[in-house]
Amino acid sequence: xxxxxxxxxxxxxxxxxxxxxxxxxxxxxxxxxxxxxxxxxxxxxxxxxxxxxxxxxxxxxxxxxxxxxxxxxxxxxxxxxxxxxxxxxxxxxxxxxxxxxxxxxxxxxxxxxxxxxxxxxxxxxxxxxxxxxxxxxxxxxxxxxxxxxxxxxxxxxxxxxxxxxxxxxxxxxxxxxxxxxxxxxxxxxxxxxxxxxxxxxxxxxxxxxxxxxxxxxxxxxxxxxxxxxxxxxxxxxxxxxxxxxxxxxxxxxxxxxxxxxxxxxxxxxxxxxxxxxxxxxxxxxxxxxxxxxxxxxxxxxxxxxxxxxxxxxxxxxxxxxxxxxxxxx
Numbered sequence: 001x002x003x004x005x006x007x008x009x010x011x012x013x014x015x016x017x018x019x020x021x022x023x024x025x026x027x028x029x030x031x032x033x034x035x036x037x038x039x040x041x042x043x044x045x046x047x048x049x050x051x052x053x054x055x056x057x058x059x060x061x062x063x064x065x066x067x068x069x070x071x072x073x074x075x076x077x078x079x080x081x082x083x084x085x086x087x088x089x090x091x092x093x094x095x096x097x098x099x100x101x102x103x104x105x106x107x108x109x110x111x112x113x114x115x116x117x118x119x120x121x122x123x124x125x126x127x128x129x130x131x132x133x134x135x136x137x138x139x140x141x142x143x144x145x146x147x148x149x150x151x152x153x154x155x156x157x158x159x160x161x162x163x164x165x166x167x168x169x170x171x172x173x174x175x176x177x178x179x180x181x182x183x184x185x186x187x188x189x190x191x192x193x194x195x196x197x198x199x200x201x202x203x204x205x206x207x208x209x210x211x212x213x214x215x216x217x218x219x220x221x222x223x224x225x226x227x228x229x230x231x232x233x234x235x236x237x238x239x240x241x242x243x244x245x246x247x248x249x250x251x252x253x254x255x256x257x258x259x260x261x262x263x264x265x266x267x268x269x270x271x272x273x274x275x276x277x278x279x280x281x282x283x284x285x286x287x288x289x290x291x292x293x294x295x296x297x298x299x300x301x302x303x304x305x306x307x308x309x310x311x312x313x314x315x316x317x318x319x320x321x322x323x324x325x326x327x328x329x
Contacts, residue, residue: 010034012303013097013107015085015244018043019289020280020296021113022069022080027300028111029078033307036105037073037080038097044115044281045289047131052140054290065289085114089247095275109275109303112245112263113296116281118236119260121155121179125206126234133217133231134206138162140288142169151219151229153203154180157258158235160187166233167194174227176219178203199227206232235259238285248273259285269299277303 012028014021017039028035043062045051050059057065070080084100094108118136120126126134135141142165149172152163160183163175173196175183183191183198191198205220209228218226238260240252245263250273252261262283269277279299280292287295 008104009106010036011107011307012036012109012111012300013038013095013105014111014113015088015097016040016113016115016241016280016282017066017070017080018113018115018280018292019065019069020115020282020287020292020299021111022066022073023293023296024111024113024279024300024303025073025078025080025296026069026076027297028304029073029076031300031304032077033304035073035078036107037070037078038083038085038099039080040084040114041082044118045131048140049132051289052143053288054293085244087244087247095248108307110277111269111296111299111303112242112276112278112282113280113292114241114244114282116238116240116260116262116285118238120236121153121234123153123178123203123206126153126232129206129217129232135231135233136162136235137286137288138165138169138233142166145231146170148172148230149228150174151176151217151227151232153219153232153234154178155235156180156237160191162233162235163196164190164194167196171195173197174199174219174229176203176221176227177201238262238281240282240285242282245273245276248276250276255285257285268302269295270302 011033012035014025014037017037021037025035025037045062051062051065086100087098089096095110096104098104146169150166150170151174154177159180167173175196175198177200202222207218207220209216209218217229219229220226240262242252242263255262262285263278265271265278265283269279277299279295281287
């Protein structure tokens with residue numbers, strides 16, 4: 001754990017120890033920066049059986065990937081600790097990061113990679129199956145449900161798009177309108193053209209199959225009707241984990257897609273608050289593991305470059321002062 005010593009100081013504190021945070025920390029540690037990663041231990045993909053679409057690590061267990069990443073960061077002198085950041089405030093030219101156990105550390109720069117929270121619809125049976133036969137990303141889990149009966153639970157503006165995507169993996173897709181907006185004329189035509197059945201009405205529960213053909217789940221509707229499905233896809237509302245940044249005036253805002261709230265940043269992860277960088281799902285709600293890791297690496301390199309520029313300015317100022325104070329012999 002982090003000690004309670006007030007003189008603990010790092011070039012960079014990384015808040016969040018997932019793929020984005022560890023990748024950024026690895027880049028910084030290899031740049032000979034002092035780096036601390038604070039990880040709350042609640043990875044978004046923990047319920048999943050494996051990581052998919054990640055070259056040379058296809059199907060690797062999420063926990064195994066993070067364990068390997070932590071070891072790599074540590075091999076270059078970076079430090080990874082378990083803890084939860086509760087507040088961040090300005091201190092001198094940097095930041096003071098406070099943890100839930102009361103300890104605190106100073107940082108010249110922050111890399112925030114705390115990820116997001118998936119807010120699922122309040123449908124009994126959904127949460128406990130999340131990451132298994134309830135999924136949301138076709139690229140992450142589409143192969144695993146290929147050629148099976150898949151239901152799409154409409155919840156927002158991306159649900160029709162989700163159903164059309166899943167049609168690539170299976171010919172048997174059913175679209176449950178649930179509480180989402182009804183498909184407009186163009187969307188209804190697209191769904192019909194692709195052979196996607198539309199079932200109106202709210203869904204009241206996702207239940208284990210009793211007797212509905214060969215499917216494994218029953219999607220229960222108002223009135224008691226049940227439709228058998230092997231898997232259910234849902235687009236959750238995704239909200240960045242960023243409450244600890246409130247004192248810096250940095251708060252999540254609505255994402256342009258309507259999928260939830262994120263922390264905006266430029267293409268390399270720089271936020272509007274000087275010294276604070278972001279990477280991964282906290283800023284890019286749809287980023288997969290590979291994308292998040294790449295963003296972390298880019299942000300780490302950019303942070304190092306900014307520190308180099310700062311140190312060079314300081315060195316030049318000191319050099320000029322020395323030269324101005326010298327006298328000819």
